[in-house]
Amino acid sequence: MPFRSFAAALHRDNRHLFVKLAVVAALMFGFGYAMVPLYKAICNALGINVLSLAEKQTLLAEKGEANGNGQIDYSRSITVEFDTNARGPWDFKPAVRHLTVHPGELTQVMYEFKNVQDRTMAAQAIPSYAPMQAAAHFNKLECFCFNEYTLKPGESKQWPVVFVIDPKLPKDVKTITLSYTFFEVAGKGGVKLGEAPRGAGAAL
Incomplete structure (x- = not known):
């Protein structure tokens, strides 16, 4: 085969290979870009917490879950009582026993933990709600529950x-x-209290 013909064929093959690689790279980039919302959608459907606190606040506002337009509903007041039970040698209590909040209002409550034993101990907390129907409407954006400490x-x-x-x-x-x-x-x-929980959110 003449040198020019060989060079032309080689150039043509290289060009075809480049086009194929470019298409593959574009498809991979598109797939990776699409995976982010797809991953969040799957996790939301399964009830897995993958959003940060700031992201969840934004999501609540975008969904208009507070008073239908992202605002706090000051026309209603809900009393939230905080109950704790320690099965074992722990001092475990909330900083306050109850609060009055408005629907749509972002609220934070601190809980205090103390190991009163003379040995290192690992533990975890499981939440429950009363009345039961409130569970579906009580959105925890940050929580220590279900993680071991x-x-x-x-x-x-x-x-x-x-x-x-x-x-x-x-x-x-x-x-x-x-x-x-x-x-x-x-x-x-477990993990030490004060450290970030495993898995970007822990189930709330």
């Missing part, structure tokens, strides 16, 4: 719960009790 002997820590009550809460519900049961997890190392 480790405290050294006599160690004390604080951890927040940040929540918003959905204005779609039935009108006859005037009081909600948020109850946590904190119990030891035998043989588990």
Whole structure:
């Protein structure tokens, strides 16, 4: 084959290969870009928390869940009671026992933990609600629940719960009790209180 013909064929093959690689790269970029909203949609459908606090505040505003247009509903007041149960040698209590909030209002409550044993212990908390129908309208944006934590002997820590009550809460519900049961997890190392929970959100 003459040199010019060989060079031309080689150039043509290289050009075809470049076009194919460019198409593959474009498809991969598009797939990766589309994965972000797709991933969030799947996690939201499954109830997995993947949003930061700022993202969730923005999402609530965009969805208009507060008073239908992103505002706090000052026409209603809900009493939220904070109940704690410790199964084991723990001091576990909220900084306040109850608060009055408005639907759509962002609220934070601190919880205090102390290991009163002379040994390192791992534990976790599980929430419950009363009345049961309130659970679907109690949106926790930050919570220590369902994560395991480790405290050294006599160690004390604080951890927040940040929540918003959905204005779609039935009108006859005037009081909600948020109850946590904190119990030891035998043989588990956990994470220290004060450190970020595993998995960008922990189930709320």
